[in-house]
Amino acid sequence: MSPGIVVLVVAAISAVGYVLGRRRAVSLAARERAKLHSLPAYYGQTVALFAAVPALVVLVAWLVVQPLLIETRVSDMIPDSAIPEGGARSLVMADVRRIADGLDAVLARGGISESELSQMQADVTDVRGLLAGIGVALGNDVPPPVFEAAKSYRQISKTGNIVAGALALALSVGFALWAYRRIAVDLRARNISERFVRALLVSASTIAILTTIGIIASLFFETYSFFKIYPARDFFFSTVWNPQFRGGSDLGILPLLWGTFYISLVALVVAVPLGLMIAIYLAEYAGPSVRSLVKPAIEVLAGIPTIVYGLFALVTVGPFLRDWIAQPLGLGNSSSSVLTAGIVMGIMIIPFVSSLSDDIINAVPQSLRDGSYALGATQSETIRQVVFPAALPGIVGAVLLAASRAIGETMIVVLGAGATARLSLNPFEAMTTVTVKIVSQLTGDTEFASPETLVAFALGLTLFVLTLGLNVLALYIVRKYREQYE
Amino acid sequence: MMGRIAVIIGIVALIGLLASILSNGLSSFQQTYVSLDIFLDPAKLDKAGDRNPEAIAKVSTFGYAPLIQKALQDAMAAKGIAGDGVNAKTAAELISKEAPADLRRFVLADPSAIGQTVRFDLLAAGRIDGYYKGRVTMESAKLDRNISPEQLMLADKLKEAGILTTNFNWSFFTAPDASDTRPEAAGLGVAIIGSAYMMLIVFVLSLPLGVAASIYLEEFAPQNRFTDLIEVNISNLAAVPSIVFGILGLAVLINFVGLPQSAPIVGGLVLTLMTLPTIIIATRAALKAVPPSIRDAALGVGASKMQATFHHVLPLAMPGILTGTIIGLARALGETAPLLLIGMVAFVREYPAGPPEGFFDPASALPVQIYNWTQRGDPAFVERASGAIIVLLVFLLMMNLIAIILRRRFERRW
Numbered sequence: 001m002s003p004g005i006v007v008l009v010v011a012a013i014s015a016v017g018y019v020l021g022r023r024r025a026v027s028l029a030a031r032e033r034a035k036l037h038s039l040p041a042y043y044g045q046t047v048a049l050f051a052a053v054p055a056l057v058v059l060v061a062w063l064v065v066q067p068l069l070i071e072t073r074v075s076d077m078i079p080d081s082a083i084p085e086g087g088a089r090s091l092v093m094a095d096v097r098r099i100a101d102g103l104d105a106v107l108a109r110g111g112i113s114e115s116e117l118s119q120m121q122a123d124v125t126d127v128r129g130l131l132a133g134i135g136v137a138l139g140n141d142v143p144p145p146v147f148e149a150a151k152s153y154r155q156i157s158k159t160g161n162i163v164a165g166a167l168a169l170a171l172s173v174g175f176a177l178w179a180y181r182r183i184a185v186d187l188r189a190r191n192i193s194e195r196f197v198r199a200l201l202v203s204a205s206t207i208a209i210l211t212t213i214g215i216i217a218s219l220f221f222e223t224y225s226f227f228k229i230y231p232a233r234d235f236f237f238s239t240v241w242n243p244q245f246r247g248g249s250d251l252g253i254l255p256l257l258w259g260t261f262y263i264s265l266v267a268l269v270v271a272v273p274l275g276l277m278i279a280i281y282l283a284e285y286a287g288p289s290v291r292s293l294v295k296p297a298i299e300v301l302a303g304i305p306t307i308v309y310g311l312f313a314l315v316t317v318g319p320f321l322r323d324w325i326a327q328p329l330g331l332g333n334s335s336s337s338v339l340t341a342g343i344v345m346g347i348m349i350i351p352f353v354s355s356l357s358d359d360i361i362n363a364v365p366q367s368l369r370d371g372s373y374a375l376g377a378t379q380s381e382t383i384r385q386v387v388f389p390a391a392l393p394g395i396v397g398a399v400l401l402a403a404s405r406a407i408g409e410t411m412i413v414v415l416g417a418g419a420t421a422r423l424s425l426n427p428f429e430a431m432t433t434v435t436v437k438i439v440s441q442l443t444g445d446t447e448f449a450s451p452e453t454l455v456a457f458a459l460g461l462t463l464f465v466l467t468l469g470l471n472v473l474a475l476y477i478v479r480k481y482r483e484q485y486e
Numbered sequence: 487m488m489g490r491i492a493v494i495i496g497i498v499a500l501i502g503l504l505a506s507i508l509s510n511g512l513s514s515f516q517q518t519y520v521s522l523d524i525f526l527d528p529a530k531l532d533k534a535g536d537r538n539p540e541a542i543a544k545v546s547t548f549g550y551a552p553l554i555q556k557a558l559q560d561a562m563a564a565k566g567i568a569g570d571g572v573n574a575k576t577a578a579e580l581i582s583k584e585a586p587a588d589l590r591r592f593v594l595a596d597p598s599a600i601g602q603t604v605r606f607d608l609l610a611a612g613r614i615d616g617y618y619k620g621r622v623t624m625e626s627a628k629l630d631r632n633i634s635p636e637q638l639m640l641a642d643k644l645k646e647a648g649i650l651t652t653n654f655n656w657s658f659f660t661a662p663d664a665s666d667t668r669p670e671a672a673g674l675g676v677a678i679i680g681s682a683y684m685m686l687i688v689f690v691l692s693l694p695l696g697v698a699a700s701i702y703l704e705e706f707a708p709q710n711r712f713t714d715l716i717e718v719n720i721s722n723l724a725a726v727p728s729i730v731f732g733i734l735g736l737a738v739l740i741n742f743v744g745l746p747q748s749a750p751i752v753g754g755l756v757l758t759l760m761t762l763p764t765i766i767i768a769t770r771a772a773l774k775a776v777p778p779s780i781r782d783a784a785l786g787v788g789a790s791k792m793q794a795t796f797h798h799v800l801p802l803a804m805p806g807i808l809t810g811t812i813i814g815l816a817r818a819l820g821e822t823a824p825l826l827l828i829g830m831v832a833f834v835r836e837y838p839a840g841p842p843e844g845f846f847d848p849a850s851a852l853p854v855q856i857y858n859w860t861q862r863g864d865p866a867f868v869e870r871a872s873g874a875i876i877v878l879l880v881f882l883l884m885m886n887l888i889a890i891i892l893r894r895r896f897e898r899r900w
Contacts, residue, residue, distance in 0.1 A: 064743065067744050097744070194790060194791075198702075201698045201701055204694075204696075204699040204702065205698070205699035205700075205703055207759075207762065208699070208719045208720045208766075209715065211723060211759050212719050212722070212723060215726070215733075218733060218734055218738050218742075219730075219733065221737075222737060273492070274495055274496060275492075277488050277489045277493075278489060278492045278496055280489055281488075281492065282489075286489075294493055294497075297497055298496050298500075301496070301499070303816065304820070305820025305821070305822070305853055305878065306820070306823075307853045307856050307857055307878075308503070308875050308878070309503070310857070311507070311856065311860060311868075311871055311872065314868075315506065315510060316502075316506040350496055354496075404727075407727070408729065408730075409727070410727070410822070410823035410826075411853075414857075415860060435727065435729050435823070438729055438733070438827070439729070439826050442732075442736060442826075443829075443831055456733070457733065460729070460730055460733045463727060463729070463730065464726065464727075467725065467727055468725075471722060471725040472722070475721065
């Protein structure tokens with residue numbers, strides 16, 4: 001029984017429960033000539049909620065837990081001798097899963113029957129050929145224990161699914177009946193169903209926490225296993241980044257961090273002055289009609305997907321910088337460079353700086369400006385000496401937020417800055433960043449046991465910690481500053 | 487003064503960006519075709535003559551190529567075009583390698599066409615297409631292994647004779663991706679479907695979850711440690727780099743739960759988690775904008791807190807919520823980095839099945855397809871990528887327009 005069907009059946013039970021529950025409440029009220037405690041719909045709603053929620057919760061929990069349990073049980077079935085030299089158990093398990101899926105497909109096509117399958121043995125039957133026939137390619141022949149494991153994997157997950165489905169249906173019907181039987185004229189149906197809904201609302205808002213836990217846990221566990229095989233000291237202090245396909249790589253984060261900071265710095269040098277000037281102009285000088293045109297136009301920049309900026313850097317800005325500046329000056333002839341990525345990224349983060357600063361400058365009370373004018377200051381003197389210093393902490397917060405954007409940005413750097421990890425001061429050379437390396441280490445066929453892959457998680461954790469620190473600091477500054485005038 | 491210059495620089499950058507994309511990409515909506523009357527020779531395609539589908543399917547694309555070559559020669563002879571220095575084989579190179587495959591697909595779909603003469607619009611080769619878009623010139627053709635100046639001159643003659651035509655490129659929207667050597671056949675079909683599936687998942691999941699979470703936080707939550715934790719979390723999640731969400735998807739959804747790689751379901755879930763903070767923040771603002779008097783009035787006539795919220799506050803806040811949701815969806819549509827990590831870069835030529843099974847089939851997505859094309863050698867793919875960006879931007883523009891219209895339409899002042 002597939003989970004999708006179970007969900008549909010549960011939904012149907014719940015809908016029927018609603019109708020029946022409502023009808024029963026109304027007829028009870030008519031028979032007993034009493035007033036219902038709640039509106040009739042609430043009685044139906046109570047039955048429907050009882051029918052749906054517990055069953056679905058159990059089903060989802062089961063779907064998450066089942067693969068784990070099966071994984072450990074089946075993994076125990078494979079003797080160490082069946083694992084090829086130098087291979088990992090996780091790879092064999094991936095094979096097991098593939099074979100199991102393949103067997104399902106074979107059965108679905110009616111090639112063999114269930115009883116034939118249980119008789120089959122890997123050493124007499126050509127399992128590989130059988131599976132190739134339906135498009136499942138296996139790297140090598142299947143050793144008998146692996147095949148047995150695949151068969152029982154299939155068996156267990158099949159039974160598991162049936163049990164889960166049956167359990168969910170039983171829960172659904174059981175709770176629905178229970179709720180239905182409890183319907184009485186003075187049942188506080190509204191309160192019950194509202195308490196239910198409230199619990200649902202609470203659980204929806206905990207998803208944010210679960211996501212954070214998921215991020216931290218996934219980063220942390222994989223980083224931990226990375227540091228088990230690769231010394232943390234080399235990771236943090238080595239200046240060489242040179243991953244090798246066959247192991248023995250140098251995985252020093254310093255060149256990547258250098259590239260990240262260099263590109264972000266260029267981006268900020270572009271974005272901060274421009275963004276600030278735009279903000280001051282919009283907040284202090286521009287009339288309402290100009291403002292209503294310019295502000296959305298600038299904010300369009302923030303809504304454009306970063307891949308668009310990436311292509312812009314790749315086909316327009318990069319070649320332009322190379323042909324007009326880098327080559328004439330003899331500084332290099334690479335079209336992907338720190339400057340390319342930095343400038344384009346700077347354009348992207350202009351609106352972050354300008355919008356936030358605009359809000360903050362607007363929040364400076366008019367009385368400060370009026371006071372300054374009353375002392376005889378001109379408008380530009382007022383802005384420079386009064387408004388700007390008053391807004392400064394908030395602006396610093398905005399710049400920090402923009403910096404964290406720049407550090408976490410991926411696509412512009414992937415397309416604009418190249419993939420060579422190096423420590424250099426020349427802004428016309430190609431460099432690379434943490435995010436680019438996360439992408440390049442994790443794309444393609446990867447095996448999750450080598451340091452070359454796991455390093456991406458360590459890089460991710462570094463990135464997460466860096467941007468989180470900047471964000472928290474920025475939010476703290478912005479918030480603290482905002483309170484001063486309230 | 488300085489401020490005005492800054493504004494101008496900002497807007498010039500925006501215009502430059504759009505101009506660069508448009509000038510590179512608009513040409514991808516046009517495509518050069520070769521119109522030929524092709525005789526589907528039964529002697530080659532169905533030797534037994536019994537129209538047995540299996541026997542017909544055995545004829546590979548190599549069996550179809552000579553038909554095209556012959557048709558081209560016939561057409562040239564009929565119009566009196568001499569291939570100066572171009573023999574029959576190199577003349578046939580003007581036609582895309584994809585053409586025999588198209589022909590074969592046509593015959594397999596309709597075996598009764600064998601023996602008839604059918605008019606086909608075949609894709610011209612990528613270099614020929616590039617010649618009429620200014621990408622390939624006589625000078626570059628001299629250095630190019632794939633095309634010679636003689637072939638280009640022949641193409642010009644064919645164009646004069648009306649055999650070579652330039653038409654609107656519908657297949658750009660419907661065809662799947664094509665291999666590295668035939669950019670002329672590459673289309674966005676699978677990517678559009680994949681993106682649509684993901685947007686569907688994001689919409690169906692993030693709207694109810696986001697609204698539920700916001701209602702709790704805005705209307706019911708007490709001020710305590712727990713709700714503080716949730717709020718700080720949400721504002722932090724909104725600022726986490728998108729690639730970290732990709733790592734989350736890879737580690738939890740693919741490695742731990744065991745969902746298939748490159749599947750819209752994984753992309754959709756990852757993008758949902760990314761979009762949730764945006765939607766929650768927008769929804770809370772919309773709920774906050776509903777004046778307390780509405781709640782008080784509802785409570786005053788005896789409604790419960792829940793009734794006041796769901797029957798009165800929520801409908802009033804709905805336009806604002808939808809606006810925020812559409813903006814969140816637009817951002818999710820353009821997101822690339824997390825999708826790279828969950829394997830959406832794969833080369834997918836098969837269309838995914840209809841939902842819901844299709845959610846688990848491999849698919850591509852618009853932004854990833856763009857990235858994919860930028861990584862290829864042939865410069866024709868840059869044109870394709872820019873064209874795809876125009877498609878993406880048009881989608882985004884439409885979504886934003888809907889958001890603006892919604893906002894205008896339902897904006898009310900209390």
